[in-house]
Amino acid sequence: MEWPTYLDEYEKLLMRMSTPRVMIDNAGCSDTTRLMIDSARKHGILLEAVQVLTDLNLSIKKAYICSDGRWFMDVFHVTDLNGNKLTDESVLGYIEKSLETVHYGRSKSIEGLTALELTGTDRIGLLSEVFAVLSNLNCNVVDAKVWTHNGRIASLIYLKDDESGSPIQDSQKLDVMDRMLRNVLKGDNDIRSAKTSVALGVTHTERRLHQMMFADRDYERNPIIKTSDDSPVVSVQNYLEKDYSVVNIQCKDRNKLLFDVVCTFTDMQYVVFHATIDTSEDRASLEFFIRHMDGTPISSEAEKQRVILCLKAAILRRASQGVRLELCASDRRGLLADVMRTFRENGLNVTRAEISTTTGTAQNIFYVTDAIGNPADRKIIESVRQTIGLTNLKVKELPLIYNQNIEQDEPTTGSGGAMLLSLGSMVRRNLYSLGLIKSYS
Template structure:
C-alpha cells in the first residue's frame, strides 16, 4: 500500500495503489477527495477495475454518510470504472468534517475491518413483514409482539401502492436475548399472518442486523417481491417522476432518463433498482438543478443485451418509478422524542394513531436506548392530509413533551449549482441529439481527455 498523500485542508487528498478490503474483496485502486476544484461541492473521484456492483458500492458509501450527490459522471466501458461525484453535506455545504473524509477513504479503499461492521443491532432477531397495507397495521403488529413478550428494538416501515414492507428487530423481553425458541417463532408467524391480511402476506425471520443502506436495499427487494410497481385501482397514480427509455442500437445501449424531484438517497435508489433487475450501468450523468434531479444511464442487461421488448421497457419504467416513490413519504411528520426503553410509549402512540383513523405511511423506530426521535409519517385513512384537530388531540393525549410535529429536516445553506445538461430532453427523439457525445463528455469531466468536441 502506498503512502497516503496529504496537503492543506483544501488540497487534493488521495489514496493510491491496490487496496483490498478484507471483508468484501473489493479492490479500488485510487480514491481522491478534492475540496479545491469546485467552490460549492467536494469532489470524490474513484478509479477502479470494473466489476459487478462497483457503482452501487460507491454510491452506498456516500449515501450512508448522509451526503447529497449533486452531480456525477460515470464511465465504465472496457475494464476500468471511473467516477466523479460532486457531494455536499445535508446543509448543502462542502465536506469539512475530517472524520467523514477519513471514513470515505477507509470505506472505499482501506482494508479496515471496523468499517461497515460497527453498525447495526447485535444479536437481535429481525422480522420481515410484507403484504397489503391498511390503517392501524403497525399498531396491530406492535400489539401482537408485546402480547408475546417480544421487545421491539428497531423498526423500518415503507408503504407504497397499497403494499407494506417492514423490518422489525426484536428481542426477548426482559433478558434481551435473541428469539430462538422454535415454538415461539411459529406462534409469532401465525399471529402476524392473521394481522397482515391478503394473499401476499409473508413473515420470515433473519439473524441479520440493521446495517444502514443494506436495510434500505432489502426493503426495496421486499417491495419488488410483492410487486408494488403494479398500480392498484384504489391507489392514485399521480407522480412527478418521469422515466423514459430508448435504445441506441449503434452502441448497443439502452438509455434511461429519469427526471424527478430531488431528495436524499435518490441516486442510491435508482442505481439499486437497476442493479437488482440485473442491468449493468456503463455510463451515467447525474445533475440537480434547484429542486429537480436529472439522471441518465447507459445500460445493458447482465447478459449483454439491450431492453428488447415493450413489456420489458414498461417493467423497467414502473420499477424505477416505484423505487423513486417508496422513500418519498406522504403525510405529516410526527416525532416521538421521549426515551422509551420498554416501548410503552411506542405502543400507546401507534394505538392512538389507529384509534383516530390515521394511517402510517412510513416509519423509523430507532434503538430503544437511542436518543434519536422515532419518526412517523401519517395521513388520514383515505391518504389525505390528517385533520389538524385530530393531530392536536393526539399530541394532547401522548404529551407535547413526547410527541411533536416536525418538518422534514433537509437543511440547505450552501448555494446550489446549476448544471449544463440538456435537461429538457425527456422525449425519446430529442435525447439522441446529445447522447452520442456522452462518453466523450464523461472522459472530459474525468480529466482523461482535453476536449469533448
C-alpha cells in the first residue's frame, strides 16, 4: 500500500498496525470462497467490511465474527449471486484491496449530481406525482432508490439539470422543488412527517435509507397494505455472566440481509463482539453478542422490545413484495414520469424501486402490487407492458402465490418453466445452499 507523502514514519507505523489484513482461501471449502479479515477494532468497521462485500454483489453464506480485546477476526464464506465460488484473480485482488481500505471509511457520493432525500406517507400514485414534479422542473433523475415499509416511504434521488447537465444549485429552483415535493408528500394528512432535503454528502445510499426510515420511526407504525406472512423471528436475552446481550434472528435468507442487520446495530450504537451467521436452503440463522458502546448490555425490557422492532423493520424494508419488473430503454426526458403514471393509472403500487441511467440507457427495477399489497393481476401487468413496450418492460420474478403461467417474450415449457421464473434467482441460490450443507456438516 502506498502511503501519503505527508505522513511521518510513526504515523505510517500506526496506520500499518490498524490496516486490516485480508486473507483469501479458495481451497479449504468446496462451495464457497473464504475471506478472513484481521484488524484493530473500531466502531463501524464490521459494517464497512460487510458493505464492501454486498456492494460487490457477493452472497454471504456463512460468517463468524470474533473479538479479542481491541482486535477482531471476521470470517466470511461467500459466493457470487449464482452460488459459484470466486475464481477470477482480478476479482479476488479487487476484493482484497477493497477490504484492506475499509478502515478509512471513505464516503461514497455521486459527483456532479444533486442528492434529494424524501420521506412521507406511502400511497398509490405518490411516486408518479414526485417524478412528474421533477420532470416539469426539468430535472433529470440519474439514479434513485425507493423503499417502503409500514405505510412509510423513503427515497434518495440523484438529479441533474436536464438542460445543462450540471448539478442543481439554483437556490430559487431548489426552493420551488422543495415546496412542491413537500405538498405532494404530505397529501391531505401528513403535514408533520413529510420531509424533503438536499443532502450535501451521502455516505452510502442504502445505509442512508435505513437511517431515514429509522429516524421516521417506521418500526413503530402499522402497515397500511398487506405485508409478507414470513415475518422474521427475533429474540433478545442477556448473558449476564459475560455482560453480553444475545440477539437471535431466524428469517428467510436473501441478498444483503447481513448488511441490513449490521446497519441497525451500528446506527443504534451497539457493538457486535461475536456473531455466527448460517444459511441453509432459503433460511438464515443469525446470532449476535452485543453491548452498548460503553460496554454494558441491554438494560431494560423496553429496550429489548425496541431492538426487536428495529431489527424486524430493517429486515422487512428490503423484503421483495409483488411482481419484479425490469425496465431497460433508451433514456429520454419524462420517461420515468410516464412509466410511473402508467403504473398509477392501472392501480399498481410500487413497493420498492432501483433506478439508474448508464450511457443513455435507463435500467430500472420495480416491485409492484395492487392497492392493498396483493400480487397484481396478470392481465393488468400485461396491459402495462403493452403500454410501455413488451421489449422494454419485462417480468423477472413473480410471487410464489402465482400458480399460472404469465405470457413472456421468451417461450416457457409447461408449468416447470413458469415455476422457475416465479422463483427467480432465489431457487438457484437454494440449490447451491444444499451443497453448502454437505460441505460444512
